[in-house]
Amino acid sequence: MSEAGGKPVEKKGTGRRKAALDPRLAEYRGVWVFVERDDQGVHPVAWELVGAARALADQLGSEVGAVVAGGTVESLDSDSREAVAYGADRVYQVAHPVLAGYRNEPYAKLLCELVKKHKPEILLLGATSLGRDLASSVATTLETGLTADCTELAIDRESRALAATRPTFGGNLLCTILTLNYRPQMATVRPRVLPQPKKDHGRSGQIQKEEIDLSEEEVVTKLLEFLPHVGGDQVDLSLAEVIVAGGKGLQRGANFSLLEDLARTLGGEVGATRAAVQAGWVDAQRQIGQTGKTVRPKLYIAAGVSGAIQHRVGMEGSDLIVAINTDPNAPIFEVAHYGIVGDALTLLPLLTRTVRGQAVAERTTPLGACGLP
């Protein structure tokens, strides 16, 4: 499991783990977040990370730093103020034309230089296509430890190191990874596994301008064009408030229309297990779990989903989980709050009808302006 990002600490003996940190590393202080953003705004994972960084920094007695960078100054200011409102003490703000649109080379150079200059103890990024690309390059250049796709962050009491927990062996187990004698300690964290922190516009923090010494001529790779994913067939399940998910228990792809009906009625989205995606019943972007999306909606209805661990890791953070399955021993009932043992094909349409019936009833009551735009 070399690529799982570590090896058993026992093999090294406990001596190393307790050894005092190299004095050159002890000067690394502060918990940093790279704020993923573009002209349309900030990726929500950035604020989730600022919230986590706040808790870690409070425990370590240090500061939260946020790196906010982009091609032009506009919107950097408001994003920087947001970073403070979510919990940052200091924002390192960088505007330069080479930073318009993400490219590995200028962003990796920027982040490496900022780290060398200010020496943060911990550096966190979102486990997105951008964050994973950038974090890997930065960690390699700085020759430090990087833990991918974490689901939990804490401080190890004994070593004062970042304890980054991530699923391993296809989600069957969790492992906690430490970076002991290297700084900064880096991790990428999946969107939506950490809660969104509360915003406090009364917080104060410093916004500090930084520069990058790089000209467009020096950057090899050029961004020619951006082709947005076309509207209708793109969904972001990670932001959905209601998800109605189906698995193999639905038997046929056509039966997913039952999920669609309920999802539409509840203003939600349809999700699926890996098995359903592999059967070709649903598009891969609706896959939830270890190799799909992580979601934490307010309501998650699992219909005909057995609840393999690989699926559960992607949805167990949901506020309310309801499971419908014919097998009373299905593991989905271990994570669900409410369960019905029965055939989803029978129960789904009835649930949809019940919910719709309620809508009609509410609209006919005198005060029933409920939920209609």
Next chain:
Amino acid sequence: MRAPYIVVCVKQVPDSAQIRVHPVTGTIMRQGVPAVLNPYDLFALEEALQIKDRLGGRIVALCMGPPQAEAVLRKALSLGVDDAVLVSDRAFAGSDTLATSFALASAIRRIGQEQPVDLVFTGKQTIDGDTGQVGPGVAKRLGMQLLSYVCRIPILDMDTRSIVVHRWTEKGLQVLQSRLPCLITVLEGVSEGRFASLPEMIRAARQPIRIWDRQAAGIEDLTKIGLKGSPTVVGKVFAPSRRAERAECIGWDASQPGEAAARLWEKILARQPEMAGKISSDHGGENGQKGVSS
């Protein structure tokens, strides 16, 4: 025009879909779990093979692992790869992604001594580690341009040494123009893989595979590989905790399924009253969301 010289990095992984955790001890049950070629690497191989189909050239498959990892290189050879290198040495044991990228980069440098390498392909991640960190790490160590999550390569011009790729992001595709040499991590599902023909399989079984130890891979510095070269250590491995209580089961009479649905909805509303405000009574599909089943 010089034909491209391509390296594809592959890994042998346990088939994670078949891994089970012991229900009592919470440990991994490895027995009988087959080792396979990392499925994401098939897309990297296919992308390289399509370039060779178009422009000719040579492809070397590179793997780091124990001697039995030779099996995945045979698989790569059977698909049409020209040459295979297995980097295998006890000194690599315990390597994390940083140490792995060092060893692979050294081996690619060695491969490049015969003829400069134009392109390195990797899968987007492996199914055992799931980090996606090794490809970008190798690119950085070799000073190559990194093009990650690539789903299309519309232009590869060996005369001008320029390449245009479509890089997948959550919001859309970046069209990036870059210069060789570069390292490309290939997104899954971009192409249908190919099947090995019988003659190719016979050729693959007979073809010698180059096996390099640490020295042969050109690695002098022992502090960069294995445990010593790995900044990360595994603190503990444990089974995910289960919720203390199971779901509250809503009992129902088989003749009254409507009642079961009503009772369930009542429970949902009691816990999440705001759901009532989200209901749309849109009965038809005409102006609702698009169908999702395919």
